[in-house]
Amino acid sequence: MNDEIKSLAARLGAVLNKRGLKVTTAESCTGGGVAYAITSVAGSSNWFEEGVITYSNEAKQSRLQVASTTLMQHGAVSEEVVKEMTLGALQCGQAQLAIAVSGIAGPGGGTAEKPVGLVWVAWRFREVVVARSFHFSGDREQVRLQSIAEGLRGAIEMMESNL
Template sequence: MNNDLFELARAVGQSLHARGQLLATAESCTGGGVAQAITDIAGSSAWFERGFVTYTNLSKTEMLGVPAQLIASYGAVSEEVAAAMARGALAHSEAHVAVATTGIAGPGGAVPGKPVGTVCFGWASADAVQTERLVFAGDRQAVREQAVAHALQGLLKLTA
């Protein structure tokens, strides 16, 4: 893991640990990359509760409770689905905060209005859900790495 991701994950862990909070992840396009960055930190079991890798629409519905109709209406790559994934991660874990990623890492998969590099994020706590949609440049690996970093940055803001 690159140093920047390591430092971001470490900072997230320090913030969560100081607050006595647990984290859950719900990942699609990042394929567990956020959870990997977090578990690369020694002692992360004190603040990382669990991770869900929900790559298919069915897994988003079965594991996180994302309504199939929501996916049908907005598409899996949408802020609406990212928010539902983050809420679902909280509902299906003991975590206090959650992050979700869903996107198109490429090289294929683009649809009108959603080019390769589109990633939607959701960050949830008991009282609020925040979402964001970004389009990252680069190849599949670059998009995924940028998405992991952005997910961690959002967690830092949420837990600051």
């Protein structure tokens, strides 16, 4: 974990702690990296509820209630799936903010339509949901680290936009 990610996690914590809110994560390609970054911050138990790693499509369906039709129509690495992942994560507990990540970290698994480095991230705060796609370069670790940073960055932006 690099200094940028540590700083972003601490900044997210400060924003959430100030507002008395909690975050939860639903991760695939990052393997729990967003949750790891968050829980590396002292005092994160005040603002972090839980993290769910759903690597397989079956896990996304059973743990996060992602619809099988969504997975079949759009694939796991899609806007529709990460949005459903955030909803499922919020329904699991008492957090108000969810971060979801699904992507192709590589080195294999990419296609012409969905190349290695394609990552979808979504953030949901109560009823507001935003999703963005990214195309990161680098090796598997670099793609994962960039995904973690963007997951945290987007959550901060959402919380600071006075929703």
